[in-house]
Amino acid sequence: MKHPAKKLALLGLCTAIAMVLAWVEIQLPPLTTAVPGIKLGLPNIAIIFILYRFGWKEAAAVSFVRILAVSFIFNPATLPYSLAGGLLSLLGMALLKKTDLLSITGVSVAGGLLHNVGQILMAMLILSTAGLGYYLIILAVTGVVSGIFVGLCGSFAVKRVRFR
């Protein structure tokens, strides 16, 4: 990606796609209403695409902008949860990608898991209760499952999408 303007345009497009995916996700019935911000993680398809096509810095930037924008448009109360989930998820995925041990889907599983773990940890912090252990278990499992789905989509995008 030699042209900065082109790269910026592509990242902007990816951000828009991530936001649309977040919107789609908000239209789906929530997994649980007890803790705000718990979602499947569809925007992670776009984040994984950027992580593998550009790098972790670009992925972090898009993830951050996406989370800020979606939170302020739809529900500002979810911001701390989304930020914690997004940060932990991206950190884990970037480190795992560096080891080059797992496929994109494997890395995505870690992302899905850490996304939910990060949100629950933030909820424990905000509500100052350790009594969310059951949510942690349930959402760890759903995180792994959605991580597989998101990973397959992301991996498809990384392999097939061509820029001209």
Place this chain on the structure above:
Amino acid sequence: MNQTNQTTKPTAHGGGRKFRNDLIFVAAILVIIAIGAAALFLLREEGSTVQVEVNGTIIGTYPLSVDREVEIITGDSGEELNLLVIKDGKASVTTATCPDGICAAHKPISREGESIVCLPHKVVITVIGGNGEEPDVIA
């Protein structure tokens, strides 16, 4: 197919090793989650506690895991009695000098939030989580 892309290493082909790693990775995560769930379940059971309040004041907390009998003496001259019995992880009142006897008739309690109340004696026996901590905000 990825040779033209500088940032991506080949993943589409020769992915057998990575696919095997993925399976090991996911299996390891699921095992850790299962261990966590088991630990949570066991700790929760052990951590459950009975709290005894008299006239709004907590006079004692007792773990459900240890069988014991507690004489709850109330009244001005100590003439009123509720006998709290903790047995097999459940708490019940077996003997009470109160006129209605509702507390003694109550089924044994063991789950967080359950309680036995003796209104005449102003005794409230509640199952709480943890070791004498407040019940969970969420649960």
